[in-house]
Amino acid sequence: MITVRDCLESDLGAVAELEAGNILEPWSLKVLNDWLKLDRVTMVIAELDGEIVGYGSYEKVLDEAQVGNICVSNRARRVGIASMIMTTLEIRARDLGCRVMLLEAAVGNVAALGLYEKLGYATLNIRKKYYKNRVDAKIMQKQL
Numbered sequence: 001m002i003t004v005r006d007c008l009e010s011d012l013g014a015v016a017e018l019e020a021g022n023i024l025e026p027w028s029l030k031v032l033n034d035w036l037k038l039d040r041v042t043m044v045i046a047e048l049d050g051e052i053v054g055y056g057s058y059e060k061v062l063d064e065a066q067v068g069n070i071c072v073s074n075r076a077r078r079v080g081i082a083s084m085i086m087t088t089l090e091i092r093a094r095d096l097g098c099r100v101m102l103l104e105a106a107v108g109n110v111a112a113l114g115l116y117e118k119l120g121y122a123t124l125n126i127r128k129k130y131y132k133n134r135v136d137a138k139i140m141q142k143q144l
């Protein structure tokens with residue numbers, strides 16, 4: 001069974017492992033800890049039969065929600081977990097008064113771009129050399 005719930009400090013070790021193995025510019029455990037403590041941050045994790053297999057977060061800035069990293073373990077992909085995480089984040093953001101969700105993804109990240117397009121995100125612009133000073137990013141948004 002898949003469940004999505006609030007992320008606890010005790011979940012961050014598993015989150016850091018997923019982050020390190022899957023994200024272009026991974027956040028350390030310390031950065032994740034600092035992030036989770038911020039009042040303006042909402043972070044959720046997804047569990048598959050009790051095991052953490054994904055997470056996602058956003059930061060509320062006035063009436064905008066800026067998505068942080070989202071990731072799903074290799075072994076649990078393509079069963080809708082990232083979609084569940086994003087939908088949960090969108091509902092939370094809307095309930096807190098956000099009117100738009102913003103995010104970025106590397107131009108070659110077919111999976112992430114496929115996910116965001118399927119969920120109704122539209123491209124705003126391209127930021128050159130956004131990741132590691134060499135990989136371009138697509139900036140995308142969705143009205144909530």
Ligand SMILES: CC(C)(COP(=O)(O)OP(=O)(O)OC[C@H]1O[C@@H](n2cnc3c(N)ncnc32)[C@H](O)[C@@H]1OP(=O)(O)O)[C@@H](O)C(=O)NCCC(=O)NCCS
Pocket residue numbers: 022023069070071072073076077078079080081082083084104105106109110111112114115116118
């Ligand atoms: C991007 C990512 C989070 C998607 O997670 P997921 O749980 O597999 O996504 P979902 O199962 O919810 O997929 C939803 C839709 O996204 C698209 N999608 C997902 N993976 C895809 C892939 N490998 N290729 C093309 N489209 C893909 C599809 O449209 C899919 O719908 P479908 O399965 O009905 O065709 C996952 O691949 C991941 O963690 N990647 C590494 C980390 C990363 O790049 N994070 C994003 C940083 S911006």
